[in-house]
Amino acid sequence: MxxxxxxxxxxxxxxxxxxxxxxxxxxxxxxxxxxxxxxxxxxxxxxxxxxxxxxxxxxxxxxxxxxxxxxSKERLYAAILREDLDALLRALHASRQPAADPLANLLHAHDAAAEFVAEHRHIEGFQLLTEAILSRCALSEANAEAAHNIVSHFERLIEEGMACGQFRPMHARRTAALQLGVCFGCARPFPLPPSEAQSPMGNAEMRRAFHDLIARSVLDRRAL
Structure with a gap:
């Protein structure tokens, strides 16, 4: 090969x-x-x-x-990362509910992303997954495309909200990337052994605060 x-x-x-x-x-x-x-x-x-x-x-x-x-070991890790990126994208698609409004689907997607990222408790895996999605440092061209598709999923949800008037006008892709950065930061587990570590997003109060933050970042002021 x-x-x-x-x-x-x-x-x-x-x-x-x-x-x-x-x-x-x-x-x-x-x-x-x-x-x-x-x-x-x-x-x-x-x-x-x-x-x-x-x-x-x-x-x-x-x-x-x-x-x-x-x-190389880098190529091997790139293949593992691709599996993670594909699995995350599947989780995002599965979180979408056809009857829900754009804000509900956006929050469902963030919950799915947070739950997925919280499972990557190892430092290298978390950092690599985050860098791949937010910075496109994805070790391979195929992984960069998969990371692009993840951000695009959130971008489309934001565009749907703007199209129906639920969300205020904004730069959809930039907002999607910023929201994902916050989501990943909230989802990252505390630095404890895997058996003891807990994600802040597992806390109901933290999750509600995160949902409120996302809603305020996209909703038209008249809807607040």
């Missing part, structure tokens, strides 16, 4: 390489095993201490086998 090839992502159904060649079933299964083991080690140890050799031992493969699919 050379540096021009891309790993089949979960969003693509893991059916093709980036250049259109089909990925066989054994290849897809091997990649999934590698990613699952790497995720466990990265969660437990962090990005810097984890080595390809450790991941290889965890899956009982030669390091050369890992390198065949992921030429």
């Amino acid at each position: 050379n540096n021009q090839e891309t790993v089949p992502s979960s969003s693509e159904g893991s059916r093709e390489w980036g250049d259109g060649r089909p990925a066989d079933i054994m290849t897809v299964a091997t990649i999934r095993v590698i990613l699952a083991a790497a995720r466990v080690l990265l969660l437990a140890q962090g990005y810097q201490p984890t080595t390809v050799s450790e991941i290889a031992r965890a899956v009982r493969m030669a390091p050369e086998t890992i390198i065949r699919y992921f030429p």
Whole structure:
């Protein structure tokens, strides 16, 4: 595998390489095993201490086998990040309620994002996910596109609110990015061990305050 090839992502159904060649079933299964083991080690140890050799031992493969699919640890982490970005986007789509008004759907989306981010208790994972979405430092072009789609989901909700007159006029994308920054800051767990850590967004009072902040940032003053 050379540096021009891309790993089949979960969003693509893991059916093709980036250049259109089909990925066989054994290849897809091997990649999934590698990613699952790497995720466990990265969660437990962090990005810097984890080595390809450790991941290889965890899956009982030669390091050369890992390198065949992921030429660098960065490429491996990029694939894990892509899984997270895809999962977050699915959670956002699932939070949308057709009968709800734009503000309700915007708050549902923020709740879904906060709950998802709060589960990423490891420092590297939280920082990388945040940077990928807000700064597009996503380790790969495909991940940058996925991060763009996440911000776009919130942007569309804000545009819908403006179109129906519920929201005041604003720069929708800039507002979406700013709101996500606040959302991620509120969702980040306290610096405690995973078994003890709690997200501030799990607190009902904190959640209500966050909802009020989001509402005030978008609603027409006449609706307040």
